[in-house]
Amino acid sequence: MRALLVVNPAATTTSARTRDVLIHALASEMKLEAVTTEYRGHAQDLGRQAAESEDIELVVALGGDGTVNEVVNGLLHHRPSPEALPGLAVVPGGSTNVFARALGLPNDAVEATGALLDALRRRSERTVGLGLAEGTPGTEDEGVPSRWFTFNAGVGFDAGVVGRVEQQRERGKRSTHALYVRQVLRQFVDEPHRRHGRITLERPGEDPVTDLVLAIVCNTSPYTYLGNRALYASPTASFDTGLDVLGLSKLSTSAVARYGTQLLTSGPERGLHGKHAVSGHDLTDFTLHSKVPLPFQMDGDHLGLRTSVTFTGVRRALRVIV
Structure with missing residues (x-):
């Protein structure tokens, strides 16, 4: 599986060391490209590029709700069917992480990464309304x-x-x-x-x-x-x-x-x-x-x-x- 990891370096509750550990853990299970956001709207641009790619199967957002929102808006830029898009995974790194917690994910980035890897192994997913x-x-x-x-x-x-x-x-x-x-x-x-x-x-x-x-x-x-x-x-x-x-x-x-x-x-x-x-x-x-x-x-x-x-x-x- 080829995946894109979108990393917000200003995420409130993760350090650079923690992010490195998470990237290593994810890269052990998939072909991972990690990109650090550099400006407001960058995560949206990356999401749109992933949606237009022919081989990216998964986009992982590492950050808070703002990062997730940008990635989602990029993925849905052309409003295709969900089956035509890469799947979305979330590793919470913000101060509140409402979307991740509403999905039932742990509010800790390390624990959430473990849950994500387990879900990928089980091929567990759901299709949500927005x-x-x-x-x-x-x-x-x-x-x-x-x-x-x-x-x-x-x-x-x-x-x-x-x-x-x-x-x-x-x-x-x-x-x-x-x-x-x-x-x-x-x-x-x-x-x-x-x-x-x-x-x-x-x-x-x-x-x-x-x-x-x-x-x-x-x-x-x-x-x-x-x-x-x-x-x-x-x-x-x-x-x-x-x-x-x-x-x-x-x-x-x-x-x-x-x-x-x-x-x-x-x-x-x-x-x-x-x-x-x-x-x-x-x-x-x-x-x-x-x-x-x-x-x-x-x-x-x-x-x-x-x-x-x-x-x-x-x-x-x-x-x-x-």
Whole structure:
């Protein structure tokens, strides 16, 4: 088997020595080409080249969720069937690793490598669904390129938090869970639309839901992690169904305390709920409009401001080794 290993040298939880050990372990089982990313978007370029290659059977992403997202977008650049693409394997190296953990992989890079090699020997894989987001036709975002996501996307409050975290990382701060908590509090204090939301959710055949403060789109559950604690926003979301969406119409101090407590204490049975919460399960397509440009994130990467995004749930989009 010929495989391409895409290595993010800035991965939060792996050292250069650890990466060398992992590369050696993988190379003992396959014909491996390891490439270290050098710029933002490099992993996407490598994924696209692998998809266009005639002999690469597997792409291994060694890094965090951002690296995985780029590789996936490269693999699916031409939107072929999953059978026509190399398989994807993930070795978690980021601070959160939501996609890898949602697949049931260990959160430790060495243990995950062992699990990957075992899955390859057993020829164990699954085909997972993904989300696709693009600028809505007929709006000012119409020309925004479409982009795939593996576990979640968000418009409004949570995307603003992601943007703040990225700003802090650009200033040299380490990506820690404490950093995220601090930016949640700062986003809450500065959020101008937390009492009167600007987002409208439109679903085919249903009345629009207006005045949402935030909207979170989930392709799997948990939504994310705080350390080792799983956080459930839409517990019914799954790689085997369409997309789930959760919207909140109010973020007062009491509402934030209530929903924060639910996130921290609710298990996979219920997630966020209440009179200010609206949800949708197993959706194939829907649109989020905003009266003003709002922050937008996908798989934990801030992608700027958007006024209208159309989402599509694509089942059986990509083969993953697990």
